[in-house]
Amino acid sequence: MKKNPLLLTIACVSTIFSTSLHGQITITQETAPGGAKPVLVNLSGISGEAAQVIQFDLYVQGFAFTNADAAQYLISGSNNGNLQARVSDRFNKSTVVAKAYSGASLRRQAHVFVDDFVQAIGRKGIAQTKIAFKGKTGKGSEIFLADFDGFSAVGVTKDGNLVAAPSMISGELAMYYVSYKLNHADIFYQNLTSGSRKIFARYGGSNLSPAVSPDGRKVAMILSKDGWAELYVCDADGSDLVRLTKSKEDESSPCWSPDGKWICFATKQSNQRRTLCKIPSSGGSPQPISTGGVPSPTEPDWSPDGKWIAFTAQFGKSFQIYVVPAAGGAGTSLVEGEDPSWAPNSRTLAFARRNGGSGDYVLSLLDVPTKQYKDVSRLSGSNSQSQPSWAR
Amino acid sequence: MKFIKLTHLLVLALALTVAGSGCKKGPQKTTPLPSGYAGKVPSEPGSGDPLGSSGKTDGSGVESGKLPGDPTAQGKPGHDGWAENAETFKANTVHFAFDSSVLRSSDASNVRSVADHLKSNSAQAVRVEGHCDERGTEEYNRSLGERRALAIREELIKLGISGDRVDTISYGKDRPADSGHSDAAHEKNRRGEFILLSPPAA
Numbered sequence: 001m002k003k004n005p006l007l008l009t010i011a012c013v014s015t016i017f018s019t020s021l022h023g024q025i026t027i028t029q030e031t032a033p034g035g036a037k038p039v040l041v042n043l044s045g046i047s048g049e050a051a052q053v054i055q056f057d058l059y060v061q062g063f064a065f066t067n068a069d070a071a072q073y074l075i076s077g078s079n080n081g082n083l084q085a086r087v088s089d090r091f092n093k094s095t096v097v098a099k100a101y102s103g104a105s106l107r108r109q110a111h112v113f114v115d116d117f118v119q120a121i122g123r124k125g126i127a128q129t130k131i132a133f134k135g136k137t138g139k140g141s142e143i144f145l146a147d148f149d150g151f152s153a154v155g156v157t158k159d160g161n162l163v164a165a166p167s168m169i170s171g172e173l174a175m176y177y178v179s180y181k182l183n184h185a186d187i188f189y190q191n192l193t194s195g196s197r198k199i200f201a202r203y204g205g206s207n208l209s210p211a212v213s214p215d216g217r218k219v220a221m222i223l224s225k226d227g228w229a230e231l232y233v234c235d236a237d238g239s240d241l242v243r244l245t246k247s248k249e250d251e252s253s254p255c256w257s258p259d260g261k262w263i264c265f266a267t268k269q270s271n272q273r274r275t276l277c278k279i280p281s282s283g284g285s286p287q288p289i290s291t292g293g294v295p296s297p298t299e300p301d302w303s304p305d306g307k308w309i310a311f312t313a314q315f316g317k318s319f320q321i322y323v324v325p326a327a328g329g330a331g332t333s334l335v336e337g338e339d340p341s342w343a344p345n346s347r348t349l350a351f352a353r354r355n356g357g358s359g360d361y362v363l364s365l366l367d368v369p370t371k372q373y374k375d376v377s378r379l380s381g382s383n384s385q386s387q388p389s390w391a392r
Numbered sequence: 393m394k395f396i397k398l399t400h401l402l403v404l405a406l407a408l409t410v411a412g413s414g415c416k417k418g419p420q421k422t423t424p425l426p427s428g429y430a431g432k433v434p435s436e437p438g439s440g441d442p443l444g445s446s447g448k449t450d451g452s453g454v455e456s457g458k459l460p461g462d463p464t465a466q467g468k469p470g471h472d473g474w475a476e477n478a479e480t481f482k483a484n485t486v487h488f489a490f491d492s493s494v495l496r497s498s499d500a501s502n503v504r505s506v507a508d509h510l511k512s513n514s515a516q517a518v519r520v521e522g523h524c525d526e527r528g529t530e531e532y533n534r535s536l537g538e539r540r541a542l543a544i545r546e547e548l549i550k551l552g553i554s555g556d557r558v559d560t561i562s563y564g565k566d567r568p569a570d571s572g573h574s575d576a577a578h579e580k581n582r583r584g585e586f587i588l589l590s591p592p593a594a
Contacts, residue, residue, distance in 0.1 A: 066503060076588060116430060118486050161458070162532060162563070162566050164530065164531070164564070165530075165531055171533075183561060185538075186469075202469055203469070204466030204469050205466040205538070205542075205560050205561075206534075206541075206562045208530045208531065208534050208535060208562070209534065209535070222534075222535055224538045226465045226466075227464055227466070227546070229542065250535040250538065250539040253532065299529050299530075299531055317527055317530065338530075339529060358573075359571075387530055
């Protein structure tokens with residue numbers, strides 16, 4: 001039985017007019033991941049690198065560029081030396097942003113402008129954030145930190161050995177990572193401002209997959225010192241080590257819930273099927289998180305707003321980025337790729353994409369609601385970049 | 393679909409009722425920007441160990457109490473500075489099925505040879521290196537490689553070698569034996585290798 005659309009319109013419009021007397025209402029649409037249409041924008045007057053930055057930054061946040069008569073937001077301005085930019089909302093007939101920028105570089109001005117725009121329409125900005133990652137260099141690999149679009153990468157390590165699994169500490173230019181520099185798989189802590197670092201975990205066996213808690217006070221990791229590859233957690237200074245899991249199966253890739261109460265990780269059930277689990281970070285029984293039958297879930301990451309867990313699913317030789325509601329449920333496939341890391345806006349994901357059949361990776365950014373994705377700028381001198389950790 | 397169009401209508405209706413708010417012409421304030429981040433790479437190592445340890449997490453002083461049924465713990469990383477020989481046990485490399493850390497009976501003699509050598513050379517030790525093929529994600533493979541090394545270690549212990557003579561390390565898929573992408577290459581890469589460790593010359 002079809003609802004009468006006219007009646008529905010009248011009912012909704014009358015609701016609008018009545019509530020508008022009491023103030024603004026926010027029309028939000030809870031869409032399934034991948035089910036949203038991009039917000040349409042048009043860009044004019046701005047060219048060159050500033051335009052490239054604006055186009056990239058907005059695309060990976062779920063905007064798409066179109067003609068001026070189809071766009072909701074019109075971005076106009078100039079970039080002779082410095083950026084001047086204005087955004088007007090064609091639907092609401094209002095000016096959203098109108099600013100002149102100076103200082104730093106044109107590139108950075110454009111990033112700040114994009115942040116100003118998205119923040120003016122109620123979103124969290126990500127255009128000035130950074131991503132840590134592993135880059136293959138010659139025979140080994142090093143840790144790097146770059147702008148979220150891959151530009152301005154700086155080396156964090158220069159050890160000529162192997163590294164893995166950087167984990168940025170929230171709100172700090174500091175991180176944990178695995179390095180094989182001491183002929184062993186050890187976890188290091190490094191302060192990026194001073195360049196100083198120290199050994200964080202160097203137990204017997206392998207010390208793997210560090211994951212710092214959102215409040216920076218604890219670190220989860222996989223240690224094999226007690227004979228099995230298990231999940232442990234300790235304080236940020238290394239004290240108070242607690243073993244959380246006790247199973248014959250290998251646990252891997254822990255991540256934290258944003259409130260710090262849970263650790264989600266990959267493991268195997270007793271029937272050898274791989275699964276995601278979560279366990280109270282203070283200890284307790286692990287609980288499986290259903291992914292709705294999606295096979296071989298690994299490398300989970302919990303969105304900062306607490307709602308979603310992104311992970312890698314494996315189908316034979318192919319890998320897919322999926323998201324599932326944090327409580328478990330039906331997984332939604334998003335894009336071919338691995339090892340997702342959420343941006344602070346809980347909608348953009350950094351991930352690694354296999355580059356053909358070579359076994360090498362490129363880093364890419366995905367907007368979960370619209371499924372739009374674009375590769376970041378590649379690191380010169382390195383044929384593979386992977387394992388992104390978005391600095392939140 | 394109709395609902396989505398309706399929403400656009402509603403937005404328009406709302407917009408018309410709040411038109412004209414906050415409308416200023418011309419560029420506004422200038423926003424100075426912070427200078428770029430200049431990360432510092434840690435200095436090149438000199439002759440000493442430049443890396444400070446927090447002192448709490450290098451395994452020293454850590455009790456590794458054994459619970460019944462627990463596999464033997466590894467305590468702290470042993471054998472730093474010991475001479476390494478990758479050739480001695482090259483022929484003893486153990487291989488694994490996809491996504492498995494189960495030692496196959498066909499490899500039993502390989503492991504036994506290593507155990508026999510260690511029994512005859514009581515001063516020596518061994519490091520077991522676990523590896524994976526590329527058909528897995530990076531951290532999953534790192535953990536799987538460790539599980540493979542641990543499985544081999546358990547077997548050596550069962551054969552009478554003391555646990556403190558057997559170290560494990562996982563390289564995940566970072567060090568393939570065969571950089572090809574065929575099934576044959578994958579099979580060669582799913583492996584455990586033995587590195588003979590000899591005490592440093594006094």
